[in-house]
Amino acid sequence: MNAGGWLNIAEENYEEEEEEGEEDEMKQKEDGFIFRDGDDIGWLGYFIGRNEQVQKITIHHMHEEKIIVLMKDVKHNRSIDFFECISHYGTIQGNDIIDSLSCFIIHNNNLKALRLWYVDIGLDCARSLALALNQRQEKSLTAFHLKQNNLSNEALAEITAALSGYKQLKSLGVGENLIGRDQKYYDTLAQIIDLGYITSSNQNAETLRRLRDDDLALTGRGEEVLTIADYESDFGNHFYTGEDDDDNDDWGWLAYFVGRSKQIRKLCLSYLPEEGDKIDAFMEGLNRNQSIEFLDVRCHIEGDVIIDSLSTFITNNSHLTKLELWYVNIGVDCARSLALALNKRQQKTLTRFVLVRNHLDDEGLVAITSSLIGYPLETLSVAKNLIGREGCVSLGLIATSAALHLKNVWVSNVSMSGNDFDDESLQILAVALANTTTLQTLTLSENSSITAAGLRALSSLFRSACPVETLHLEDMNIGDDGAEALTAALAGNTSLKHLTISPDSAGITRTGWSAFSKLLCDTSSINNTYQSNHTLEHIGGKYYCFRARNGDSLFYSGDEFSGEILGDIPHFIARHLIMNKYCPNDAARLKIFTCHADLAVETLFKYKLAFLPSVVSGYLSARQYCIGKKYWNCRVPSTWELASRRLSSTYKFVRGMPLLVADGYQIQVQRDFISSPCERCGRKRKFIDTTMTDP
Numbered sequence: 001m002n003a004g005g006w007l008n009i010a011e012e013n014y015e016e017e018e019e020e021g022e023e024d025e026m027k028q029k030e031d032g033f034i035f036r037d038g039d040d041i042g043w044l045g046y047f048i049g050r051n052e053q054v055q056k057i058t059i060h061h062m063h064e065e066k067i068i069v070l071m072k073d074v075k076h077n078r079s080i081d082f083f084e085c086i087s088h089y090g091t092i093q094g095n096d097i098i099d100s101l102s103c104f105i106i107h108n109n110n111l112k113a114l115r116l117w118y119v120d121i122g123l124d125c126a127r128s129l130a131l132a133l134n135q136r137q138e139k140s141l142t143a144f145h146l147k148q149n150n151l152s153n154e155a156l157a158e159i160t161a162a163l164s165g166y167k168q169l170k171s172l173g174v175g176e177n178l179i180g181r182d183q184k185y186y187d188t189l190a191q192i193i194d195l196g197y198i199t200s201s202n203q204n205a206e207t208l209r210r211l212r213d214d215d216l217a218l219t220g221r222g223e224e225v226l227t228i229a230d231y232e233s234d235f236g237n238h239f240y241t242g243e244d245d246d247d248n249d250d251w252g253w254l255a256y257f258v259g260r261s262k263q264i265r266k267l268c269l270s271y272l273p274e275e276g277d278k279i280d281a282f283m284e285g286l287n288r289n290q291s292i293e294f295l296d297v298r299c300h301i302e303g304d305v306i307i308d309s310l311s312t313f314i315t316n317n318s319h320l321t322k323l324e325l326w327y328v329n330i331g332v333d334c335a336r337s338l339a340l341a342l343n344k345r346q347q348k349t350l351t352r353f354v355l356v357r358n359h360l361d362d363e364g365l366v367a368i369t370s371s372l373i374g375y376p377l378e379t380l381s382v383a384k385n386l387i388g389r390e391g392c393v394s395l396g397l398i399a400t401s402a403a404l405h406l407k408n409v410w411v412s413n414v415s416m417s418g419n420d421f422d423d424e425s426l427q428i429l430a431v432a433l434a435n436t437t438t439l440q441t442l443t444l445s446e447n448s449s450i451t452a453a454g455l456r457a458l459s460s461l462f463r464s465a466c467p468v469e470t471l472h473l474e475d476m477n478i479g480d481d482g483a484e485a486l487t488a489a490l491a492g493n494t495s496l497k498h499l500t501i502s503p504d505s506a507g508i509t510r511t512g513w514s515a516f517s518k519l520l521c522d523t524s525s526i527n528n529t530y531q532s533n534h535t536l537e538h539i540g541g542k543y544y545c546f547r548a549r550n551g552d553s554l555f556y557s558g559d560e561f562s563g564e565i566l567g568d569i570p571h572f573i574a575r576h577l578i579m580n581k582y583c584p585n586d587a588a589r590l591k592i593f594t595c596h597a598d599l600a601v602e603t604l605f606k607y608k609l610a611f612l613p614s615v616v617s618g619y620l621s622a623r624q625y626c627i628g629k630k631y632w633n634c635r636v637p638s639t640w641e642l643a644s645r646r647l648s649s650t651y652k653f654v655r656g657m658p659l660l661v662a663d664g665y666q667i668q669v670q671r672d673f674i675s676s677p678c679e680r681c682g683r684k685r686k687f688i689d690t691t692m693t694d695p
Contacts, residue, residue, distance in 0.1 A: 005055035005079075007048070008032025009070070011062055032058075041066050045073035056082035064092040071100035078108055084115040092118065094125040094149070102132040109138035117147040126155035130162035139166045145173035145197065153180050160188050173197035181249065181281075186256040199250050203232070207239045211257035216264065224263045228254070229270040241271050251278040255285025266294040272301055283309035287316065294322040294352075301327070303334035303358070311341035318345075322352035330355065335364030339371040348374045354381040354415075362390035369394045381415035383443070392416075392425040396432025411436075415443035417472065423454030430457050434464035443472040445500075452481035459489035462496065470498040474541070475505065483512030487519040490533060494584070498538045503569055513570050520576035521591045526603075529595065534587035537580045540569050579625075586621075593622040594637055599645065601652050612653050619646035 009032055033044060048054060048070075057080055059067060067085065074080075083104070085097070097119055105111065121129065133141075144163065156174060163169060171194035190212065195205040207226070210216050216224045216237050228239045239254060251273060258264065267286075272279055287309075295313070299306070306328060314320065330338070342350075353372065360368075365387055372380075382391070395414075414433070421429075426444070433439055442461075444450065455478070461468060478486070478501060490496060501508075520536065522528035579590045593599070604611040623642045637645075 005053055006032075006058070006082075007054050007056065008058045008060065009035065009044070009062070010060040011035045011066075035062065035066070041069050042073070045070040049073035049076035051077065052079045054079055056080065056084075058084040058086070060086050062087070064097065067092075068096050068100050071097075071104065075100065075104040075107075077104070079110060080108060081110045081112040083111065083113070085117070085119060086115070087118040092120060094119045094121045095128075098125050098128050098132075102128060105129075105132040106135045109136075109140065112140055113143035113145075114141065115143075115145045115147075116149065117145075119149055121146065121149040121151050121155060123152065123155050123158070126151070126158045130158045133159070133162040134165075140168060141166050142168050143171040143194070144169065145171070145175075145194070146177065147173065147175045149177055151177035153182075153185060156185070157188065160192070163192065170194070171197065181252050183256075186253070190256070193253075195253070198253065201240055203238065203240055204250055204254075207237050208253055208257055210237055211254075211261050211264075214261065214263045216261075224265040225268065226258070226264050226266070227268040227270065229268075241273065251282050255282040257285075258282075259285035259288035261289060262291050264289065264291050266296065267292050268296045268298070270298045272299050272306065276305075279305065279309065283313075286310075287312040289313070290317055290319060292317060293319050294324075295320065296322075296324045296326075297328060298324075298326040299328060301329070303328050303330040307334040307337050311337055314338075314341040315344045318347040318349065321349050323350060324352070324354040324356070325358060326354075326356045328358055330358040330360050330364055332361075332364050332367070335360065335367045339367045342368070342371040342375075348376070350375045351377060352379040353377060354379065355383075355385065356381060357384040360385040360387065362386075362388050362394075365391040366394040369398050373398060377411045379413040379415075380411045381413075381443075382419070383415045384418040384446075387416060387419040388421050389425040389428070391419075392421050392429040396428050412438050413441040413443075414439060415441075415472075417443045417445035417447065417474075419447055420449065421447060422449040423451055423457065426450055426454040427457035430461045434461045434466055436466050439466050439468055441470040441472075442468055445472045445474040445476065447476065450476065452479065452485040455482050456485040456489060458486070459491075462489050462493040467495045469495055470500070471496060472500045473506075474500055474502045476501070477505065477507045478512075479507040480509055480512035480515075482506075483508050484515045487515040490519060490536070493533065494535050496536055499536060500541060501539065503540055510570075513573055516573055517570075517576070520573065520580070521595055523595050526592055526596060526600065529592050530588045532588070532591065534580050534584040534591075537577055539573060539577060589618055590622055590625055593618045593642070593645075594625070597645065599649050601649050602656060605653075605656050608657065609653065612650070615649050615653075616646060619643075619649070 011034075035041060035044075048057070054077065057074070059070070062070075064087075083101075085101075094116075097116075098121070105114070141163075144166075146159075151174060156177075160172075163172070169192055172189065172192045173194050174189070175198060195208045195212075196202060199205045199208060211226070216226065226237045226239065228241065230241050232238075232240050239250075241250070258267070272282070283306075295310075297306070297310075307330065314323070350372075353375075355368075360382060365382060365385075395416075416429075426447075433442070455473075458471075476482075483506075486499070516539065519533050522532045576591065579587045579594075581587075582590065599615070601611075601615060604615075619642055622637075623639050
């Protein structure tokens with residue numbers, strides 16, 4: 001017996017097989033009694049029974065009859081707090097074993113932990129064990145583990161009923177038994193089961209504990225999000241599926257706790273097992289959940305495996321507002337099943353519906369979109385699919401129906417990137433979307449069949465009441481013709497702020513950029529400059545907003561830490577875009593005073609000197625703007641150049657209206673003189689306006 005009072009009893013000729021996670025425990029048990037042929041096991045039991053120092057005893061790989069002989073005297077011991085019986089000769093009959101243990105269990109008040117592995121516990125045996133547990137005066141057990149006992153549900157019910165009075169019980173294990181894992185099984189063990197004992201990792205056990213105790217928000221993120229994936233992560237509530245095997249019931253318990261949880265708001269499902277029974281078990285639990293608002297499925301899996309199972313969840317969960325399905329192969333039949341589930345929902349609460357990389361074709365999209373009428377969608381994405389002309393027509397019909405009949409508020413974000421539609425399809429879609437009044441973001445990236453003719457068709461959208469603010473055209477060879485088509489479509493538009501393209505592969509030369517420059521600032525005349533586009537703030541790659549030192553909102557293109565503002569487009573374009581972040585009137589004034597070196601003020605002479613203060617203040621505002629933008633290397637006029645322009649414009653006013661300027665100066669001198677008191681008497685002089693005539 002070692003210093004910790006741990007006695008390990010084993011037969012000779014047994015090669016001990018350490019299980020994973022038991023190395024430290026086995027080191028503590030390395031000192032023990034090796035039973036050999038000729039040894040009298042009765043004497044060992046006698047001395048254990050009268051010993052007061054032994055605290056833990058482990059019986060390994062002994063035959064049934066020897067265990068019974070040993071227990072005849074061990075039952076008198078009152079110092080043992082941990083008892084473990086493990087047979088590696090196969091499952092042994094438990095009737096005599098349990099009978100010999102009953103007296104020990106009843107009378108040893110120090111017993112805290114009891115493990116019985118590979119002991120056959122039938123219903124009668126379970127009742128005897130339950131009777132012994134009930135007769136204990138001290139309900140001091142904290143751990144009770146059964147493994148490979150051929151334990152049935154009825155036998156388990158007998159034992160768990162007896163354990164109901166053990167308030168200190170923290171760990172209960174019933175691994176690798178014949179128990180049918182139904183709802184009653186999970187209900188019986190939910191609060192007392194040792195989650196670390198029946199799961200494949202400590203991380204999964206901790207995640208299940210949070211689910212059971214409804215404390216998902218205690219992870220530091222403050223979010224009720226559960227992620228199920230085949231990779232490990234210490235961030236948030238993460239359930240790792242990589243080590244699941246038949247000896248553990250990770251998926252069964254996960255399904256049970258997900259089904260009963262009232263706290264999960266978002267479920268990210270990145271992995272499902274290959275075994276159909278595990279998928280069915282998880283989906284059965286998921287279908288009972290009523291708290292999930294956002295379901296994000298990103299599994300490479302056939303749709304017929306998951307869509308039918310998800311249909312019940314989609315139909316019955318009234319709180320679901322966001323649904324994303326990535327990499328799920330959705331054929332026509334699956335699309336119809338999904339549409340049927342959407343039609344059956346009583347609560348039309350979906351605001352976000354995303355289908356990405358699903359091999360979804362026109363026929364499938366037509367089936368799905370027809371079921372979306374009535375939903376207050378804000379985001380609709382069918383990116384990276386096989387959508388063509390018929391799909392665009394179906395989306396257009398729904399948009400038109402929503403706008404005319406007000407059956408729902410149409411989406412503010414539509415993504416159709418990476419599909420297979422052409423110019424005619426885009427024309428149909430643009431005409432239909434022009435009827436909406438809520439669309440803010442349209443993504444058409446990676447549609448290689450769209451040419452300048454299709455982009456020109458966007459004019460019907462940009463000249464309507466549709467308030468599109470962002471248009472994505474990344475990874476498309478727009479070319480100079482496409483650039484000119486876009487600028488023509490954007491003429492007169494006052495809503496688009498962001499046009500994201502891929503400058504390196506867009507095929508735009510100086511000819512195309514000149515068209516954009518003319519759209520943003522037409523310097524052919526002051527009037528044309530004023531009527532240019534003062535809304536578009538960004539052209540280029542995906543943008544990142546950055547707050548400058550002076551409070552301005554600037555936009556990075558490409559890499560967030562590239563250190564360049566709109567660095568992938570010409571500087572003469574970037575200068576106009578940065579000006580457009582101001583309100584349209586201020587942007588127009590800045591362009592006029594910074595882009596016109598020789599301001600033609602002669603056209604203002606008919607208003608006499610009324611516009612002279614505005615011209616002077618305009619140059620002063622442009623000077624302040626240019627001082628702030630020098631840091632960003634936007635190639636704006638220097639302060640000296642602006643001062644020279646201001647002086648030149650003022651001189652033009654003076655030279656063009658010398659008498660008016662002189663008269664104005666003389667009248668001001670007279671007013672200053674009259675307003676001063678008389679030097680002799682101190683009285684104020686009376687001003688007689690000689691320009692007035694008698695009535």
